[in-house]
Amino acid sequence: MFLAVLTPTDSRSVSPDATLVQGLLQRDVRSFEQLYDRHSRVVYSLVLRILRQAASAEEVVQDVFLQLWRNAAHYDPSRGPFLPWLLTMARNRALDQLRLKGERQRRREDQVDELPPVPVPPDFEHSLDEKRRSARVHSLMDSLQPKQKRAIELAYFEGLSHTEIAESMKEPLGTVKSWIRNGLMRLKEGLLAP
Amino acid sequence: MSEHDKFRELIEPYALGALDPPERAELEAHLRADCPECSKALDEARWLVSQLARLAPDASPSDMLKGRLMQQVRAHAGAAGSRVPLWMWAAVAAVLLFAFYNAWDARQLQERISATNESASAAIAHQQELQQQLALAKREAMILTDPASMKFTLPASEKNMPELQVKWHAKMGICIMGHNIPMPPANRTLQLWLIPKTPGAKPMPSMMWRPDPNGDFMLMVTNPPDQMNDVKALAVTEEPAGGSPQPTSTPMWLGSVS
Numbered sequence: 001m002f003l004a005v006l007t008p009t010d011s012r013s014v015s016p017d018a019t020l021v022q023g024l025l026q027r028d029v030r031s032f033e034q035l036y037d038r039h040s041r042v043v044y045s046l047v048l049r050i051l052r053q054a055a056s057a058e059e060v061v062q063d064v065f066l067q068l069w070r071n072a073a074h075y076d077p078s079r080g081p082f083l084p085w086l087l088t089m090a091r092n093r094a095l096d097q098l099r100l101k102g103e104r105q106r107r108r109e110d111q112v113d114e115l116p117p118v119p120v121p122p123d124f125e126h127s128l129d130e131k132r133r134s135a136r137v138h139s140l141m142d143s144l145q146p147k148q149k150r151a152i153e154l155a156y157f158e159g160l161s162h163t164e165i166a167e168s169m170k171e172p173l174g175t176v177k178s179w180i181r182n183g184l185m186r187l188k189e190g191l192l193a194p
Numbered sequence: 195m196s197e198h199d200k201f202r203e204l205i206e207p208y209a210l211g212a213l214d215p216p217e218r219a220e221l222e223a224h225l226r227a228d229c230p231e232c233s234k235a236l237d238e239a240r241w242l243v244s245q246l247a248r249l250a251p252d253a254s255p256s257d258m259l260k261g262r263l264m265q266q267v268r269a270h271a272g273a274a275g276s277r278v279p280l281w282m283w284a285a286v287a288a289v290l291l292f293a294f295y296n297a298w299d300a301r302q303l304q305e306r307i308s309a310t311n312e313s314a315s316a317a318i319a320h321q322q323e324l325q326q327q328l329a330l331a332k333r334e335a336m337i338l339t340d341p342a343s344m345k346f347t348l349p350a351s352e353k354n355m356p357e358l359q360v361k362w363h364a365k366m367g368i369c370i371m372g373h374n375i376p377m378p379p380a381n382r383t384l385q386l387w388l389i390p391k392t393p394g395a396k397p398m399p400s401m402m403w404r405p406d407p408n409g410d411f412m413l414m415v416t417n418p419p420d421q422m423n424d425v426k427a428l429a430v431t432e433e434p435a436g437g438s439p440q441p442t443s444t445p446m447w448l449g450s451v452s
Contacts, residue, residue, distance in 0.1 A: 027271050033264060041254050042247060049250035058259045069267050079237050084244035091247070095211070134248035141249060155212040156246045162207065163214050177207070184206040188242050 017082035024072035032069055039083060040065070043090045050094040050157050060097055064090045095159035140190035141183075147171070148179040155180060201232055209239035210246075334414055337363045348428055348449035358430065358447050364422055368415040375409040382432050387441055388419065389427040397429065402437045425451050 017038070023031025043064060048057040068086065075085055141149050147169065154160045154168060162180070166173040201224045207213050208221050225232055337343050338361055348358040348370070359371045370386065378384060386400040398419075405411040419425055429445035 029264070029268055029271050032267050036260060036263065040260070041252070042250075044255040044259075045250040045253045046247040048253050058255055061255055062259060062263055065263055066266060069270065080241050084241045087244040087247045088240055091244075133245070134252075137245050137248035141246075152210070152246065153249065155207075155210045156243065157250070159211055161214045162212050162217075165212070180207055180210065180212055181203060184210065184239075184242060187245070188206075191242070191245065 018077050021072050021075055021077070021082060024069060032065075035068070036065055039086055042083070043086060046087060047090055047094040050091065050098055050159075056097060057094070060094050061090070064093055067093075091156070098159060136191065137187070140187050143190070144183050144186065145179070148183045151176050151179045152183050198229070198231075201229070202235060205232060205235045206239045206242065209236060209243045330414060330416075333366055333416070334369055334412065337361050337366045337369045337414070340366070344422070344451075346449060346452060348430065348447035350447050351445060355446065358449075360428060360449070362418065362422060362451065364418070366416075368418050368428075370411075370413040370415070370428075372405060372411050372413075373409065375405045375411065377407075377409065378404060378432050381435050383435050383437060384430055384446075385433040385437050385441075386413070386415065387429040387431065387445070388425050389429055391424055391426040397441055399437060399439055402433070422451060427451060 017035065020031040020035045020038075024035070040061065044057060044061050047060045047064075048054060051057045051060065064086070067089065075082060079085075141152070144152070151165050151169065151171075154165045155162075160168060162173060162177050165171075165180075166176045169176065201221055204213060204217060204221045208218060213221065221232075225236065340363055343361045343363040343366075345359070345361050348360060350357055355376070356372065356374050358375075361369045383402045383404055385402045387397040388400055389397050401413060401415055403411060403413050427448060427450045429441070429449075430447040431441045431443045431445050433442055
């Protein structure tokens with residue numbers, strides 16, 4: 001029910017995604033290419049934000065899409081739209097990669113960041129939907145207290161736990177837990193609102 | 195707050211990956227215990243958390259990444275495509291089955307054709323034999339009825355033996371008939387001899403035969419000598435089965451050609 005209400009804009013993108021995933025199951029290369037064109041940008045953006053290093057991000061994105069090609073059957077359409085599933089897989093892999101690296105290496109890579117974005121013209125409507133959805137999430141997150149937003153970002157992009165975030169922000173553990181829980185609830189409410 | 199409510203509050207932080215290990219383990223145990231409400235909430239929370247990806251600054255991967263990926267995927271698809279799918283094996287099996295059936299059917303047909311050919315050949319041979327018999331019968335009839343045929347008898351050497359009747363047509367041949375003729379022993383045969391007029395010339399061996407169970411026979415010599423006058427007499431002896439080049443016994447029947 002929640003997903004059905006929450007993702008009206010997804011209904012337009014889920015259907016083609018589901019069709020394309022069916023194509024993957026038939027080993028249709030063209031379906032794979034279309035899925036890549038539709039979602040590689042948002043997947044890459046997420047992975048790059050987590051790893052902060054273009055070459056590593058591309059490696060992870062490559063790995064994610066190869067996994068998608070090989071294991072498309074693992075996606076269960078009855079449990080939700082395709083893109084969140086893909087983004088969850090991409091985030092998990094990026095965080096795994098991040099954990100494999102030492103802090104020192106990460107800091108050094110922070111300085112060699114930034115590969116100029118290559119504009120990819122995806123399908124026009126899909127692009128609009130992405131922008132609309134992105135703007136809404138940005139708006140909702142910006143409405144949170146800066147520390148609350150920061151705590152959620154540390155958890156999401158850095159893969160830190162409540163305790164690690166509390167230590168990092170030098171805030172009480174209970175406060176961090178409340179920030180995160182309440183922040184996510186506000187995000188949910190905001191996305192549910194018409 | 196109930197135990198369930200406590201876990202329910204952990205669902206979103208869990209989807210975010212923010213739970214510390216002890217809390218995470220407790221919630222996972224609760225989820226494993228099959229709580230449909232929390233499982234559903236977790237699916238929804240995962241979707242919610244995935245929306246945070248929009249916070250990442252927009253960036254695009256290089257074209258080279260797509261090139262590399264497509265190359266790998268095409269190679270994998272090609273390798274996968276080279277495998278023979280099940281339906282194709284089924285089609286091959288069907289074709290093979292059809293081919294075997296056709297071969298079997300063709301063999302059956304060939305055997306039927308061979309059998310038909312054999313029976314046709316036998317029928318033709320039988321017909322030829324009948325035609326031959328008919329021709330001989332016609333010939334016999336002509337020899338026996340033609341006024342040009344010369345009739346004479348071959349008297350038996352023993353008194354209680356019947357004589358043989360002979361009709362000789364200069365062109366059609368010689369017919370020799372016998373009635374109530376004693377059957378020669380099993381390893382013996384009757385043999386006809388033509389006795390030349392030329393002094394000192396040896397008897398010419400001719401046909402061999404055995405009478406039927408009633409002691410009757412009708413013998414026809416289809417290749418008589420060109421000149422009847424060259425033959426002085428006809429004789430019949432009993433010879434070993436297979437005949438002899440020269441008479442080995444006294445003639446049982448002997449008669450001059452006149």
